[in-house]
Amino acid sequence: MELRGPVVAVEEPRTVSTRNGSRDVAEVTMRPGRGEEPPVTVSLWGSWAETAESLVTGMTVLVTEPSQEEFRGETRYATTAESYVVIEPEFMVNVTDIREWVQCSRQYYLSKFTGASLSYPLVKGSLVHEVFGDLLRGRDLETSVEERVADAGLKLGLLDRDRTAVVEDVRSNAQAIERWLQQGTLTEDDEWRSELTLISETFGIKGRADAVRRGGPVELKTGKNTDAEPRFKDKVQATCYALLLGEHGQTPETGTLLYTKNAVLDRTEETGDLSPAKEFSISSGLLQFVVRARNELVAMEFDSSVPTGYESNAICEYCFEQDTCMVVSGRLDQESKAGAVGTALPAAEREYFDRLYRAAEAERREIHREYAKLWTQSAAERAADDKALLDLQPQERSQRANGTWELRAENDDTTAVSKIREGETVLASDGHPTRGDTELARVVRLRTSTDGTTEIVVHADEPIELRRLDVYPSDYGINGLLTAVHDSVLKGAQRRRDLLFGRRDPTFGETDATFIDNNAAQNRAVELAVTAEDCALIHGPPGTGKTYTLAQTVRALCERGERVLLSAFTNRAVDNALEQLREQGFTDFVRIGTEHGVSDSMQDARLDYRGDPEERAATLRNAPVVAGTAATCGSPVLKECAFDVAIVDEAGQLTEPDTLAAINLADRFVLVGDHEQLPPVVRDDDSALQTSLFERLIDRYPDAAVTLDKQYRMAQRIQYFSSQTFYDGQLRPASPAVAGQQLSELPTVSHEALPSALQDAVAFVDPDGTATGNVNRTEAERVAEIVDAYRSAGVPADDIGVIAPFRAQVAEITRRVSPDITVDTVDRFQGSDRSVIIVSFVATGTLDSPIFEDRRRVNVALTRAKKALCLVGDERALRSDPFYERMLEWAQS
Ligand SMILES: Nc1ncnc2c1ncn2[C@@H]1O[C@H](COP(=O)(O)OP(=O)(O)OP(=O)(O)O)[C@@H](O)[C@H]1O
Numbered sequence: 078m079e080l081r082g083p084v085v086a087v088e089e090p091r092t093v094s095t096r097n098g099s100r101d102v103a104e105v106t107m108r109p110g111r112g113e114e115p116p117v118t119v120s121l122w123g124s125w126a127e128t129a130e131s132l133v134t135g136m137t138v139l140v141t142e143p144s145q146e147e148f149r150g151e152t153r154y155a156t157t158a159e160s161y162v163v164i165e166p167e168f169m170v171n172v173t174d175i176r177e178w179v180q181c182s183r184q185y186y187l188s189k190f191t192g193a194s195l196s197y198p199l200v201k202g203s204l205v206h207e208v209f210g211d212l213l214r215g216r217d218l219e220t221s222v223e224e225r226v227a228d229a230g231l232k233l234g235l236l237d238r239d240r241t242a243v244v245e246d247v248r249s250n251a252q253a254i255e256r257w258l259q260q261g262t263l264t265e266d267d268e269w270r271s272e273l274t275l276i277s278e279t280f281g282i283k284g285r286a287d288a289v290r291r292g293g294p295v296e297l298k299t300g301k302n303t304d305a306e307p308r309f310k311d312k313v314q315a316t317c318y319a320l321l322l323g324e325h326g327q328t329p330e331t332g333t334l335l336y337t338k339n340a341v342l343d344r345t346e347e348t349g350d351l352s353p354a355k356e357f358s359i360s361s362g363l364l365q366f367v368v369r370a371r372n373e374l375v376a377m378e379f380d381s382s383v384p385t386g387y388e389s390n391a392i393c394e395y396c397f398e399q400d401t402c403m404v405v406s407g408r409l410d411q412e413s414k415a416g417a418v419g420t421a422l423p424a425a426e427r428e429y430f431d432r433l434y435r436a437a438e439a440e441r442r443e444i445h446r447e448y449a450k451l452w453t454q455s456a457a458e459r460a461a462d463d464k465a466l467l468d469l470q471p472q473e474r475s476q477r478a479n480g481t482w483e484l485r486a487e488n489d490d491t492t493a494v495s496k497i498r499e500g501e502t503v504l505a506s507d508g509h510p511t512r513g514d515t516e517l518a519r520v521v522r523l524r525t526s527t528d529g530t531t532e533i534v535v536h537a538d539e540p541i542e543l544r545r546l547d548v549y550p551s552d553y554g555i556n557g558l559l560t561a562v563h564d565s566v567l568k569g570a571q572r573r574r575d576l577l578f579g580r581r582d583p584t585f586g587e588t589d590a591t592f593i594d595n596n597a598a599q600n601r602a603v604e605l606a607v608t609a610e611d612c613a614l615i616h617g618p619p620g621t622g623k624t625y626t627l628a629q630t631v632r633a634l635c636e637r638g639e640r641v642l643l644s645a646f647t648n649r650a651v652d653n654a655l656e657q658l659r660e661q662g663f664t665d666f667v668r669i670g671t672e673h674g675v676s677d678s679m680q681d682a683r684l685d686y687r688g689d690p691e692e693r694a695a696t697l698r699n700a701p702v703v704a705g706t707a708a709t710c711g712s713p714v715l716k717e718c719a720f721d722v723a724i725v726d727e728a729g730q731l732t733e734p735d736t737l738a739a740i741n742l743a744d745r746f747v748l749v750g751d752h753e754q755l756p757p758v759v760r761d762d763d764s765a766l767q768t769s770l771f772e773r774l775i776d777r778y779p780d781a782a783v784t785l786d787k788q789y790r791m792a793q794r795i796q797y798f799s800s801q802t803f804y805d806g807q808l809r810p811a812s813p814a815v816a817g818q819q820l821s822e823l824p825t826v827s828h829e830a831l832p833s834a835l836q837d838a839v840a841f842v843d844p845d846g847t848a849t850g851n852v853n854r855t856e857a858e859r860v861a862e863i864v865d866a867y868r869s870a871g872v873p874a875d876d877i878g879v880i881a882p883f884r885a886q887v888a889e890i891t892r893r894v895s896p897d898i899t900v901d902t903v904d905r906f907q908g909s910d911r912s913v914i915i916v917s918f919v920a921t922g923t924l925d926s927p928i929f930e931d932r933r934r935v936n937v938a939l940t941r942a943k944k945a946l947c948l949v950g951d952e953r954a955l956r957s958d959p960f961y962e963r964m965l966e967w968a969q970s
Contacts, residue, residue: 079279080154081139081166082108085116090126103129107138119143120155125162128369131376132164139163141279161365163280164372165379167449168442169552172284172321175367176314178374181391182384183413184398185374189556190563191401195713200232201246202299205337206287208251209297210538213271213288214480218255222248224479231686234694235717243690250299250337253353257335272538274504275321276511278452280368281375285517286318293329293359294318301338307355308334316367319359325512328364331356381435386414408567422566425578430566433734436765437558443760447550451510456545463495463884464548465510469533474540481536484518486543488531494888496548499523500673504549505535507542514541517549521673527896557711558734558766565737576611583611583781592629596811599626602783606630606724606747607637612740614775614782615749618808619799619940620790620910623749624650627726628657630747634722635665635701642718643704644739645726650908651704652676654726658702667696669705669715686714707731711738718742725749727908728771732757736770748774753803754937755907787811790910790943792818794838798967799940802932802960820944823912825871832866840947841968848921848951851883860917860949861893867913867945874898878911880938882928886919903934906941914942918950924958932960939964 090103103126106118119140121129132138141161143154156162177185204225211221226233226244233243269290276283288295294315302308307315315332322329339353377384386393386402393399393415405411407419409427421427450459459465469486477483484505497503497520504510505518518537525531535543565577575581585608592603599622605613607630617623627643631654634641645651648670655666656678668675668682675683682704684697697703697718707725709715723743728736729750735757740746752772759766775782786807788796793816800808810816819838821828834840842863846855860879867877874897881887884902891900899911916938920926928934939946948968955961 078143078145079139079141080107080109080117080119080143082110082112082114082137084132084134084136084138086134087129087132090121090129101126105129105132105138111137118153120153121162122156124365124369125156125160128162128164128372131372133376133379136376136379137165137167139166139279158361161280161368162372163368165375166279166281167445168281168375168378169276169283169445169448170281170371170374172282172314172317174374175282175317175371176310179313179367179370179389180310181386181396181398182374182377182388183386183391183402183415184396186384187398187402187405190559191398192556193560193711193713193716195232195235195717197236197238198299200229200236201243201250204229204243204247205250205254205299206297208247209254209287209335210271211480212251212255212258213269214476214538216480218248218251221480222251228687230688230690231684231693231697231714234690234692235697235714237694238690240690253337253339254297254335257354270539272516273318274515274517275318276448276451276515277321277324278511279324280320280371282317282321282371283448284317284321286322289318289322290333291329292322292327293331293333294322295333295335297335297337299337302334302336302355303339305355307332307336307357312357312363313367313370315357316359316363320364320367323364328359330359332359378438381438383411385412391415405567423578426566426574429578430562432765433562434559436761437555437562437734439761439764440558440759440766441552441555444550444552444555447548451504451547451550452512456509459547460493460495466493466495466497466531466533466546467544469544469546471543474543476540477536481538482540483521484535484537484540484543486533488533489529490531493531494884495546496884497523497546500671502549502551503535504547505537505541505543506545506547508544510545510547513545516541518546520546529892554708557708557738558732561711561734561738561741564741569741572611579777581611583609583613583778585609585613585781590633592633593626596622596785596787598783598785598787599629602626602785603630603633605781605783606722607633609745609747609781611745612774612778612781613747614771614778615747616775616782616784617749617751618753618785618788618804619751619796619937620788621785621808622787622789622811623726623751623785624653624657626785627654627724627749628661628663630724631658631702632661632663635663639721640719641702642710642720642723642739642743643702643726644707644710644723646707646730646735647727647908648674648706649676650726651706652679653908655679655682655704663702665700666702666704667700669703669709669712674706707735707739710742715742721745722747729753729769730755730757730907731769731771732759732766733768733770733773734766754933755904756931756933758904789815791940792816792838792944795942795944795946796940798964799936802963803936818944820870820872820912822944823872823876825873827871830870835863835866835945835947838945839968840945841952841965842947842949843952844949846921846951848919851885851919851926852889853886853917853919853921854889856917856919856949857886857889857893860890860915863915863947863949864894864898872913876912877915878906878909878913878941879915879917880906880941881917882919882926882934886917890917903938907937910941910943912943913945913947914938915947915949918948918955920954921951922954924954924961929958929961935960935964 084107086106088104090101103121106116142159144157207225208221271288273286286294287297296315311334319329334355402415403418406413406417408422410421469488472485506513506515516537518535522534593600602615667684720743723740723746725739726749728748729752748771750771789811844856844859846853879900
């Protein structure tokens with residue numbers, strides 16, 4: 078039994094005398110059943126009364142195993158010895174955050190934006206952890222150490238570390254583990270498991286335990302500890318895992334901490350207990366303590382308050398972060414236990430920091446809501462939301478050379494659709510993502526064959542039964558946003574801040590060079606970019622040669638000896654720009670990205686992190702052009718690099734902090750984009766993150782911007798609506814050939830073979846279907862017939878694209894057309910084009926989905942077509958909205 082729901086009222090805790098002496102108690106009134114039931118009063122006894130002090134009206138509270146008593150016709154509840162009180166259980170706190178919070182609440186806050194730098198202790202720590210996992214999976218120590226160190230080549234090189242010395246260092250730490258494992262602890266019937274992903278529905282805690290032995294957590298620490306007892310913060314961490322393990326079965330009574338450095342210490346220097354493994358008993362008091370610590374943290378996050386360090390009674394004297402802490406306090410005018418140094422930043426900067434901090438944290442909460450859906454939604458609901466693939470049939474499992482596992486499964490449900498794509502990290506489970514056996518896994522293959530069977534292959538640390546995949550709602554990127562804002566506001570140069578905060582207009586040098594001789598606006602764009610002393614903004618409506626101009630800009634800058642960072646929102650745009658550079662004869666670049674993220678044609682330019690440290694680092698440091706998505710710009714590796722100019726493509730799709738992550742690495746920047754196409758993807762509707770830096774700056778500094786006005790893609794008839802609606806009629810075909818292009822120009826196409834309804838460059842078809850949810854089967858059928866008609870008239874399959882607003886409709890259509898036709902949502906079509914584009918609008922009767930509200934998506938969809946555009950939808954629904962009505966009038970004219 079549990080009580081879960083919003084708090085209605087909270088009373089101050091008071092001390093009362095009971096049979097067992099005096100105890101604290103606080104009364105809380107709440108509405109159980111997630112707010113569905115009438116209010117009840119719960120007495121929170123003993124140390125849970127402390128938690129009551131953090132509760133405010135409106136918070137959700139969960140009380141487990143309360144006692145229930147009838148008193149004068151009223152049911153009263155109270156905590157028992159078995160109870161836990163959990164504030165906002167849907168707020169997912171990382172185990173490592175609780176560990177940090179207990180040590181210093183302010184350190185927890187600071188590490189959100191200072192945590193991602195490259196440092197040897199961190200790199201070594203993860204190497205030792207990886208070797209530990211390898212040893213548990215039966216890999217040989219020497220091979221593991223050599224391989225893992227080789228994998229970290231680039232990072233070690235950037236840290237100027239010598240490979241042999243690192244191998245020695247990691248080996249000595251790992252030997253401690255091996256010896257301990259050999260001390261008879263690892264017997265045949267000993268149940269071991271490395272790396273266990275745990276997500277708690279009850280406690281709102283998630284984490285990955287290093288290992289589990291006989292049901293108890295084992296945590297590895299690469300430091301030393303010569304006391305008999307584990308360190309308190311380490312116990313807290315292991316206790317969190319114990320709590321989470323207990324949710325699925327028996328709560329373990331013992332936890333183990335492994336201090337790998339102990340075995341390395343010279344016995345003459347050190348006294349005390351040198352054994353690496355220290356066990357401790359997990360008491361109910363400790364279990365409750367970690368839940369209370371989590372509650373304090375969550376209460377602080379509830380209103381985005383900033384911790385001072387007093388919350389956790391931090392001791393500042395010996396803290397290695399004291400300086401950072403004082404600087405942040407001084408610059409942002411925050412209260413902190415460590416004190417403050419320096420003068421406060423101007424109010425504009427502080428307000429900005431605050432606004433984006435809150436926006437990023439609101440985004441984190443939205444992601445946490447996604448977590449909660451892992452268990453509040455049924456499997457069927459998740460599948461319907463495209464968030465899970467269910468009922469997979471497990472096939473082979475094989476151990477890979479590095480000891481991890483390759484798991485294969487099949488799915489013959491031909492209706493299954495999901496957002497999951499190859500290369501992504503997902504939650505793989507034997508049936509339920511939080512209640513079952515779950516592992517984080519990487520999808521390496523997800524292919525549907527012509528008979529509709531989908532083959533799924535994932536890589537995971539443990540050989541679980543692969544029966545279900547769920548989208549993993551990672552909040553990893555949020556700290557990246559905060560770091561970018563912090564680096565920009567607290568570490569950014571004065572000149573850059575003056576620009577960002579509107580105190581100084583951008584300035585430009587001069588050049589009389591001509592860069593592009595057949596397009597004045599493009600030439601002007603390169604000129605602005607090359608002469609910019611702060612920034613330049615290139616506004617490129619569809620097909621206006623953004624990529625072409627960007628490549629010309631990169632070359633012009635490199636010729637002047639500048640080092641360039643080339644970035645974009647998507648991997649595809651990064652690769653397109655590099656392909657354009659290659660076409661223009663420039664190949665001196667390195668591509669940062671994962672094997673799955675980078676296109677096949679750019680794999681040869683991809684920077685391998687593995688290898689000799691010095692050589693790897695030199696490749697990165699000496700490259701005139703480094704290219705990668707904006708998301709990688711905040712990575713520890715790229716944060717070690719510096720550039721003269723950062724060029725960011727698709728800047729209209731990036732949130733402001735995402736753009737900052739890229740431009741923070743360079744002295745000057747060039748943003749390329751179109752704020753009339755897709756905006757940043759933000760979960761929170763009212764977020765300050767919704768306006769891109771590109772849009773903000775183009776409004777503020779129109780003189781630093783140039784709009785490319787000639788488009789090389791669409792026939793005149795096709796571009797008309799977009800030009801009039803989004804670009805004040807300024808968008809023009811680049812040449813008569815572009816304006817007058819026709820399908821019949823394609824060598825295989827016979828215009829007469831097309832049905833008359835499709836002979837115009839822009840056509841509209843109403844298939845008279847009915848939408849059910851996000852699917853319209855009749856319309857999907859009709860779209861397939863239209864595809865066939867174009868095919869029969871001789872249009873090659875790869876010249877046809879189909880766009881639908883919803884993934885479910887994409888799946889409906891995909892099933893009805895041959896696999897070589899691209900069918901996808903608008904988001905996946907941005908930046909590409911086809912001779913023929915067919916758009917399925919799905920909705921019938923009315924347009925009540927929010928997807929139809931953002932006109933910019935329609936702009937993208939309509940402007941993918943070069944020679945023919947066919948709109949398929951319900952005329953009545955489309956006419957119900959003035960914008961779509963105008964679109965129809967154009968299509969039918
Ligand atoms: N100045 C130019 N001279 C000749 N061809 C050009 C010129 N500028 C662009 N093009 C051609 O026009 C086409 C579209 O250019 P590009 O792919 O750069 O457009 P884009 O603006 O990046 O498109 P999107 O809107 O999809 O991002 C390409 O084939 C490109 O080679």
